[in-house]
Structures are given as C-alpha cells and as structure tokens.
Amino acid sequence: xxxxxxxxLLRGSRGRLGVAILAIVSGAAVISALLNLDLGVQNxxxxxxxxxxxxxxxxxxxxxxxxxxxxxxxxxxxxxxxxEALQQLPSAQxxxxxxxxxxxxxxxxxxxxxxxxxLDQLRKLDAAWKLEGNWVASHNDQSQCLVxxxxxxxxxxxxxxxxxxxxxxxxxxxxxxxxxxxxxxEDNQIFASLRAVQALANLPGQIGVAQLSVTxxxxxxxxxxxxxxxxxxxYQVRPIRQVAEAEGALLGRIRLLxxxxxxxxxxxxxxxxxxxxxxxxxxxxxxxxxxxxxxxSISRIVGLFLAEVGVLGAVGGLLGTILGAALxxxxxxxxxxxxxxxxxxxxxxxxxxxxxxxLAGALPLRxxxxxxxxxxLRGE
Amino acid sequence: MATLVQVENxxxxxxxxxxxxxxxxxxxxxxWIAIMGPSGSGKTTLINILGGLDTxxxxxxxxxxxxxxxxxxAGLTRFRAEKIGFIFQQFHLVPYLTAxxxxxxxxxxxxxxxxxxxxxxxxxxxxxxxxxxxxSQLSGGEQQRVAVARALINHPKLIxxxxxxxxxxxxxxxxxxxxxxxxxxxxxxxxxxTHAPSIGRLADRRIEFAHxxxxxxxxxxxxxxxx
Numbered sequence: 001x002x003x004x005x006x007x008x009l010l011r012g013s014r015g016r017l018g019v020a021i022l023a024i025v026s027g028a029a030v031i032s033a034l035l036n037l038d039l040g041v042q043n044x045x046x047x048x049x050x051x052x053x054x055x056x057x058x059x060x061x062x063x064x065x066x067x068x069x070x071x072x073x074x075x076x077x078x079x080x081x082x083x084e085a086l087q088q089l090p091s092a093q094x095x096x097x098x099x100x101x102x103x104x105x106x107x108x109x110x111x112x113x114x115x116x117x118x119l120d121q122l123r124k125l126d127a128a129w130k131l132e133g134n135w136v137a138s139h140n141d142q143s144q145c146l147v148x149x150x151x152x153x154x155x156x157x158x159x160x161x162x163x164x165x166x167x168x169x170x171x172x173x174x175x176x177x178x179x180x181x182x183x184x185x186e187d188n189q190i191f192a193s194l195r196a197v198q199a200l201a202n203l204p205g206q207i208g209v210a211q212l213s214v215t216x217x218x219x220x221x222x223x224x225x226x227x228x229x230x231x232x233x234x235y236q237v238r239p240i241r242q243v244a245e246a247e248g249a250l251l252g253r254i255r256l257l258x259x260x261x262x263x264x265x266x267x268x269x270x271x272x273x274x275x276x277x278x279x280x281x282x283x284x285x286x287x288x289x290x291x292x293x294x295x296x297s298i299s300r301i302v303g304l305f306l307a308e309v310g311v312l313g314a315v316g317g318l319l320g321t322i323l324g325a326a327l328x329x330x331x332x333x334x335x336x337x338x339x340x341x342x343x344x345x346x347x348x349x350x351x352x353x354x355x356x357x358x359l360a361g362a363l364p365l366r367x368x369x370x371x372x373x374x375x376x377l378r379g380e
Numbered sequence: 381m382a383t384l385v386q387v388e389n390x391x392x393x394x395x396x397x398x399x400x401x402x403x404x405x406x407x408x409x410x411x412w413i414a415i416m417g418p419s420g421s422g423k424t425t426l427i428n429i430l431g432g433l434d435t436x437x438x439x440x441x442x443x444x445x446x447x448x449x450x451x452x453x454a455g456l457t458r459f460r461a462e463k464i465g466f467i468f469q470q471f472h473l474v475p476y477l478t479a480x481x482x483x484x485x486x487x488x489x490x491x492x493x494x495x496x497x498x499x500x501x502x503x504x505x506x507x508x509x510x511x512x513x514x515x516s517q518l519s520g521g522e523q524q525r526v527a528v529a530r531a532l533i534n535h536p537k538l539i540x541x542x543x544x545x546x547x548x549x550x551x552x553x554x555x556x557x558x559x560x561x562x563x564x565x566x567x568x569x570x571x572x573x574t575h576a577p578s579i580g581r582l583a584d585r586r587i588e589f590a591h592x593x594x595x596x597x598x599x600x601x602x603x604x605x606x607x
Contacts, residue, residue, distance in 0.1 A: 001484060001493040005477075012476025290472045293433055294530075295461020296489040297454065374433040377468060378424070 002304070009308045013280060017308075020276040020361075021316045024354050027269030028320020029327060031262050032350045036328035038258045040340030054096070054125050054211035055240045056225055058082055058232060076101075076206040077235055079194075085231040086212075093224055095215050096124035098139075099207040101197050105167040105190075108155050113189045114165060116197020119146065119177075125213055126182065133159035133178030142196040145174035148187035152179045165192070167200045266357050273361025277309070281364045288368045289376025298369045305365050313358030317351035324350065384409040384537060384569050385430065390439035392425050392592075399425040400436070401592040407571065409537075412564045414580035415573045417589035423573045424542055426589070430571065431464045431540045432456040444537045461490045465531030469543035471523040473515040473530075479522075480511045483530045490534040501529040505559060521552025528559050532568075539563065541572040545579060557582060 010017060060075035079099055086097060098121035105114045118139030122129070136144045147157055157163060161176045174192055181187065198204050214224050221239055229237040284305070291301050325342035332340030385407035392400040400422045407413055415423045428434035429441050432448050435456075441448045444463055451459055466472075473482045483498040502511055505525040507518075515523050524544065531539055541560070545553040557579065564570055564584075572583060580586045588595050 001488045004481070005485070005488070008476050008481065012474075286472075287474055290474065291485070291489065292457070293431070293460060293466055293472075294486045294489050295457055295459075295464075295534075296485075297457045300489065372434075374428040377428075377433070377470075377472060 002307070005304055006307045006311060009304060010311065013283070016276055016280055016283070017312060020273050020358075021312055023269050023272035023276070024313060024316025024358060025320040025323065027265050027272075027357070028317045028350050028354045029323040030265050030320075031353065032321040032324025032346055033327035033331060034258045034262055034324075035346045035350065036325055036340055036343055037331060038255055039343045039346065040328065040332060041254070054213045055221060056212040056214055056228065057238045057240060058210040058212070058228070059208070059236050059238070061234060061236050076203065076208055079205050079207045081232065081235070082207065082210045085228060088231055089224070089227055093214050093220065094212055096121050096213040097210065098122070098125055099194060099210045101194060101201065101203065101207050103167060103197060103201045105165045105200065107151075107163060107165055107190065110155065112151055112155075114167075114197055114200075115189050115191050116194040116200075117191060118194060119144070119191060122146070122191060125211060126186070128182075129186070130181040131178045132181070133176065136177050136193075139193065140195065142172075142193040143174055144177040145193070145196075146178045146180050146191040147176055148189045148191075149179055149181045150187040151190055152176070163190070165190070165200060170200050170202065172196050172200045266353060269354070270357045270361040273309075273358050274364065277362045278364040281367055284365075284368060285371050286376055288371045289373040292371065292373040293377060302365055302368060305368070306359065306362060309358050309362040309365070310355055313355035314351055316358070317354030318347075320354065321347050321350040382409050383407070384411075384444055385571070386440070386442040387426075387430075388440040388442075390426070390429065390441055391437045392422070392429060392434070393437045398592050400429075402439070403589075403592070403594050404439075405587060405594060407569065409569050410564075410567045411585065412560070412570045412583040413572065414583035414586045415571060415589065416575070416577070416580050416586055417595075420591075421589035422592040423589050425592075427540050427542050427571065427573055430538070431466060432459045461486075461534065463537045465534065465536035465539045467524070467527050467531050467539065467541040467544045469546040471515070471520070471527050471547070473523055473526055475515050478512045478514055479507060479518065479526045479529075482515070482526055483533050486530045486533050498529075498533060501533050502526065504532075505529045506555070519552070521548050521555055524548060524552065524556050525559065528556065532563070537569065539568055539570045541570060543573055543575065546575070553579075 058077075060077045082099060086094070098118040101116040103114050103116070104111055106112070119136035119141065120139045123135045131146070133146075136146065145163060147155075147163070151157070155163075157176050157179070159176055159178060163174050163176055165172045165174075172192070174196065180191070194207070198206060214221050225237055225239045288301055292298070325346070328340045328342070332338055383406050387406070388404050390400050390403040391398065403422070403426065415426065417423050425434065429436050429448060430443060432451065436449050439449065443459075446459060446463070448456070448459065474485060477485060479502055480495060480498050483501055484493045484495060487493045487498060499508070499511055502508060505528050507522060507525055507529070510518060510522055510526075513522075515526070518526065524547075528544075531541075544560070545556050548556060560570060560572070561582065570583075572579075574580050
C-alpha cells in the first residue's frame with residue numbers, strides 16, 4: 001500500500017511535481033554532462049601523456065636552419081654528440097632512447113613524413129601504440145619499416161607489402177613489418193631505420209631530435225635533465241613533464257570551475273524544488289489533516305511524502321544523467337573535438353546527488369507536522 | 381449496558397471564548413446519540429475532543445476506558461486509528477485516491493491493508509460498482525457512503541458523525557441514514573451532530589447544546605449530568 005499511495009500522490013500532483021522534475025532533470029543533465037566532461041577530458045589527457053612516452057627531448061638550439069642540397073631543413077645535430085653525452089650519464093634511469101631524423105619523402109608519388117629512428121626502441125618509448133603486425137627487433141635492420149594507419153590506408157599498404165621511398169634523386173626500399181595506430185600525428189608517418197633515412201637524405205650521422213624516456217620522480221627527471229643540459233650545452237634539453245605539469249595545473253583549474261558550477265546547480269535545483277515543495281505542502285495540508293484524523297502518525301505521513309520526493313529525485317536524476325551523457329558526448333565533439341564516452345560512475349553519483357538535493361528541497365514538508373486536524377477539517 | 385463514553389465537567393476555551401463549559405454526560409455502548417444545537421454551541425468541539433482531534437482545557441473525556449485529555453500526540457494518533465470512525469459533513473476523501481484506496485488508507489494507518497475487505501465494505505454501502513472511481517467521479521451521496529465504509533473498516537468502538545447528511549439531497553440523505561440505522565441495529569455506538577430535528581429523532585437520545593452548555597436532554601434513557 002505504501003508504494004501504491006506514493007504512486008497516487010505522484011499522479012495526483014503531477015502538474016506541480018512536473019515543474020520540480022523539470023528542474024531536477026535539467027540540474028542532473030548539466031551536472032552529469034560536466035562530470036562526464038571532467039572525467040573524460042582528464043582521461044583523454046592522461047592517455048595523451050601515456051602515448052607521449054618520452055619525457056625528455058634533445059633538440060638543436062633554435063638557430064638558422066641547415067641547408068641540404070640547396071633545400072632549407074630544420075637545424076640538425078650530430079648523432080655521436082648525443083650518444084656520447086648519454087654514455088657519460090647513468091643508464092639505469094633511461095628506459096628507452098632513440099634519435100630521430102625527419103624528412104619529407106615521396107611514396108607512390110605522395111609526399112609523406114618519414115621518421116628515421118631506432119625502430120627497436122619504439123615499443124618502449126611509445127608503449128600505448130597499437131600495432132598490427134610485428135615490431136622491428138633491431139635498430140640496424142634497414143629492410144623493415146613501420147607505417148602509420150593513415151598512410152597505410154592512403155597507400156593501400158598491408159603488413160608484408162613492399163614500400164619504396166624517394167627523396168630528391170635517391171630511393172630506399174623496405175618491407176612493412178607493422179601498421180601503427182597511435183591516435184596522433186604518428187598515424188600519418190612512416191618509421192624507417194635511422195641509417196636508411198640518413199642515407200636517403202644524404203645526412204650521415206645527423207639527427208633532428210633525440211627522445212628519452214627517463215623513469216623516476218619529477219626531481220629525478222629534473223636532475224637528469226640538468227646533467228644532460230650540462231653535458232650538451234650547445235643543444236636544447238627539454239623535459240616534457242613540465243608541459244604535463246602545466247596541463248595538470250590547467251586541469252586542476254578546470255576541475256575547480258566544474259565543481260563550483262556543480263555546487264551552484266545543486267543549490268539552484270534545491271531552491272527550485274524548495275519553492276515547489278512549499279506550495280505543495282500548503283496544498284497537502286488538508287490531506288495531512290485528514291490522514292491524521294484517520295490515525296496516521298506524522299512520521300508515516302511525512303514518510304509517504306519523502307518517498308514521493310525521493311522517487312522524483314531518482315527518476316529526474318536518472319533521466320537527467322542519461323541526457324547529460326548525451327550532452328557531454330555532443331559537447332566533447334563540438335567543443336573539444338573528441339568523443340567523451342559516458343562514465344558509469346557518473347550515473348550513481350548524479351542520481352544520489354539529485355536525491356539528496358531533492359530531499360533537502362523538501363524541507364517545507366516539515367511544516368506538515370504542525371497541522372492540526374481539527375482546524376483543517378473545520379476548513380481553517 | 382456498559383458505559384462507553386463518559387464526559388465529566390469538560391471545558392474547552394479558544395482564547396477568551398468558551399466553546400464548552402462544564403459539560404458532563406454518559407453514553408452506553410450501542411447507543412445512538414444525536415447532539416443538537418445552533419451553530420457555535422460547541423457540538424463539533426465536543427465531537428473533536430471525543431475523537432482525539434482536539435484536547436480539552438479541563439475535565440475528562442473517557443472513551444472505552446481511555447481519558448483522551450491525558451493522551452500525548454502519539455497516544456491520540458493510536459486512539460484515533462483504533463477506536464474512532466469519523467464521518468464528516470464534507471466527506472473529506474483524498475481526491476487522488478480511488479474509493480477503495482480511500483477505505484484502505486484507514487486500514488493502512490490502523491495496521492495492514494486488505495483490499496478485499498475494503499471492497500466488501502464498499503459493497504455493503506452499495507458502491508460495489510464504484511470501487512475504482514475517484515471522488516470527483518462520484519456523487520455527493522456516493523462520496524459520503526465511501527466515508528461511511530472508511531469509518532467502519534477498522535471496526536471502531538465509536539462512530540462520530542458530524543452533520544453526515546448536511547451536504548446531501550433528500551434521496552442520498554435517506555440512503556446514509558438507513559446505513560446509520562443498520563449500524564445502530566448491529567450494535568455500533570454512534571454520536572451524531574445534526575441540526576435537523578427529524579434526523580435527531582432517529583437517535584435513541586438527543587443532547588442539546590447552547591453556548592457551550594448542555595441545556596436539554598430528551599428521551600427516556602437519557603442520563604445527563606448537568607454541571
């Protein structure tokens with residue numbers, strides 16, 4: 001009978017409760033969207049950090065570009081300078097390291113970025129990459145290469161396909177060992193042996209950057225960076241973690257903004273429910289007077305109304321959460337350019353928040369405890 | 381017959397107004413009493429005190445051995461649920477509950493609900509075909525019969541009817557009065573407030589009020605204890 005009464009109470013006041021549920025659904029939708037965005041963006045950034053892999057980059061100091069065969073290319077640095085410096089420093093902290101030489105070559109008459117590197121280091125440096133096929137086991141293996149998935153699609157390449165690269169009047173061949181799905185710009189690149197690319201570009205012993213993955217705390221990385229900078233004063237040694245920390249600080253500020261907005265929306269929703277419930281409590285005085293005259297205790301009567309309000313909060317919260325997940329998905333695509341998938345933990349959190357807020361908004365129902373049945377039944 | 385209701389020197393004041401002033405009388409179990417008098421004479425106040433809806437300023441109002449004046453809020457709630465069946469002039473049905481749910485509401489606050497029993501109570505008052513109707517879909521007479529079924533559902537010791545036919549036309553008035561006659565014949569104790577002498581004459585006894593005083597008692601069995 002309890003739930004039958006609750007259902008009839010909901011049905012009986014559907015007009016006024018409709019206003020309350022609209023407020024709850026709207027509040028829950030915005031809160032759910034914000035929470036999904038918060039968690040989703042954080043997740044995306046975390047993924048970005050993980051795929052970034054390397055956390056120290058060594059590059060030539062910014063200066064005049066080099067001239068190669070009359071063409072202007074970014075500054076380069078001798079490979080052996082970097083390797084010597086690395087050998088002087090403790091190697092235990094370096095989990096992976098690879099030099100890179102980037103050129104724009106032609107494959108099937110299409111311009112494509114080719115990264116010459118130590119192919120065997122890619123697996124450690126970019127652990128989050130998905131690979132179809134096989135990694136290359138040796139960095140001296142010039143017969144194999146990896147291609148990004150976009151390049152593979154555009155050039156109709158599959159694992160095992162032969163690939164011919166052309167650069168000015170030179171060419172090189174390799175066989176596709178694997179197709180990389182990195183979720184970034186690497187999907188548009190070809191990864192070949194450093195030696196092969198240096199030969200193709202006629203830049204023996206030259207590299208554009210070197211990437212290192214150093215394990216340890218921020219302090220360890222900072223110390224290593226300082227020592228590397230001291231060993232390579234002519235080059236730029238840049239810890240990527242600083243960028244990550246800046247991103248983290250930005251994320252913290254975004255989170256603070258979102259939490260503030262969630263609190264504000266919760267308060268506004270509670271106020272809206274409060275107004276509706278105050279009006280409802282006035283309407284229900286006669287019913288409460290009658291129920292009391294029939295022997296209903298105030299705890300049982302208010303229990304009915306609180307259950308009604310709880311159902312309202314739960315249903316409104318659920319509808320709002322679903323709506324909010326869709327809103328977050330849409331906002332993710334439109335604003336951040338990435339799909340934000342609904343997070344399951346947002347559902348119970350939002351629904352629980354809406355139930356609590358709705359119950360808080362139902363405080364005016366407390367005044368029903370003061371209803372005097374004799375006065376109500378007299379029509380006062 | 382055993383005394384079911386004993387009122388001793390009952391007084392009720394609303395500010396400076398004395399609604400009841402030293403009222404005393406007794407009612408035996410199974411009696412049908414008509415309480416009569418002009419508006420503002422204290423009839424409804426008396427019914428409200430006997431039904432545990434209001435508390436007296438002084439005096440005793442003992443119903444089935446319980447002094448209503450001594451009960452706290454929780455005690456009054458249980459008292460109303462277990463011992464009293466109310467029939468109001470304005471029916472006072474919950475508008476968003478069906479006829480059977482209005483009857484079951486009284487069961488719910490008393491103990492447990494039994495829909496079949498509630499349906500039988502409605503059939504008894506001639507509303508077997510109106511069980512799922514809302515009050516707005518029922519005539520005034522039908523609504524009052526739902527109120528009678530609700531008053532009876534918990535087998536109360538005392539039925540308190542405040543102008544039960546005051547809002548009804550002649551035909552519906554007769555239906556409700558015949559129901560009260562049936563209840564009386566079955567041994568229920570009824571205290572009924574009415575303005576109409578013709579209805580008052582149906583009762584075993586009549587108690588007349590004026591300005592909060594019991595001024596006249598009629599019928600052979602009357603046992604007034606005038607203050």
